Amino acid sequence: MSTLEINDLHVSVETEDGPKEILKGVTLSIKDGETHAIMGPNGSGKSTLAYSIAGHPKYTVTSGTVHLDGEDVLEMSVDERARAGLFLAMQYPVEVPGVSVSNFLRTAKTAIDGEAPKLRTWVKDVNATLEKLDLDASFGTRSVNEGFSGGEKKRHEIAQLELLNPKVAVLDETDSGLDIDALKVVSEGVNRFSEAKDKGVLLITHYTRILRYIKPDFVHVFVAGKVAESGGPELADELEANGYDKYVKAAV
Numbered sequence: 001m002s003t004l005e006i007n008d009l010h011v012s013v014e015t016e017d018g019p020k021e022i023l024k025g026v027t028l029s030i031k032d033g034e035t036h037a038i039m040g041p042n043g044s045g046k047s048t049l050a051y052s053i054a055g056h057p058k059y060t061v062t063s064g065t066v067h068l069d070g071e072d073v074l075e076m077s078v079d080e081r082a083r084a085g086l087f088l089a090m091q092y093p094v095e096v097p098g099v100s101v102s103n104f105l106r107t108a109k110t111a112i113d114g115e116a117p118k119l120r121t122w123v124k125d126v127n128a129t130l131e132k133l134d135l136d137a138s139f140g141t142r143s144v145n146e147g148f149s150g151g152e153k154k155r156h157e158i159a160q161l162e163l164l165n166p167k168v169a170v171l172d173e174t175d176s177g178l179d180i181d182a183l184k185v186v187s188e189g190v191n192r193f194s195e196a197k198d199k200g201v202l203l204i205t206h207y208t209r210i211l212r213y214i215k216p217d218f219v220h221v222f223v224a225g226k227v228a229e230s231g232g233p234e235l236a237d238e239l240e241a242n243g244y245d246k247y248v249k250a251a252v
């Protein structure tokens, strides 16, 4: 049974005027098989939370804890976090010119598992995964994210998710820039991961439309660096109807 436990997490970034606190005490617990959606206004700190879990050096954890299966995540380097089973799909995936998708995926798999996957089964797995995501097999020869459309970038993130098979996935606006067909394909990939494999998902999103395909067990309203309210899927409908106004006013 895997659990990601975030407790009273405070995170700052360095600005020209000194450190600025972005996360102001985030507490969340994500267990196997649970999908948590985080929704909140622009600039409330959702990506900061995702990056802080993954270990981005720009963010300084000033207090609080993050544990995965009881292990102290904040003590781990970025690659140790990945090996421990954490996965981050970034809002803006970076280009890696000259590194093919196939090479990238195999290198990542080898680094995470500690040994290279057997070539024949790996090639089969990669091709099957790309096919499920409606990506042509030739996609594997392209440089990572270079010239990818918005939809291709997000499908590639989900291909990584499926092939690297982490314990917990943090998906930062994986629905942004997707047309309706791509949204379905990407959502199916997330569901294959979360439902079929009984894994934990933290899904950051602005839109309830993805929640038609990926059913969250919990919805959290994120305002001014912390969780302002938590509820079930019905909370997303309430946000769609009424916006964040009442939560923003209460946070001031």
Ligand SMILES: Nc1ncnc2c1ncn2[C@@H]1O[C@H](COP(=O)(O)OP(=O)(O)OP(=O)(O)O)[C@@H](O)[C@H]1O
Binding pocket: 013, 014, 015, 016, 020, 022, 040, 041, 042, 043, 044, 045, 046, 047, 048, 049
């Ligand atoms: N270097 C910096 N200097 C000043 N402010 C910063 C810096 N880096 C981040 N911030 C601020 O941190 C806040 C949180 O940003 P973050 O990207 O986490 O929000 P978000 O909720 O993911 O927003 P969005 O929904 O627009 O993606 C923003 O107000 C942003 O301007």
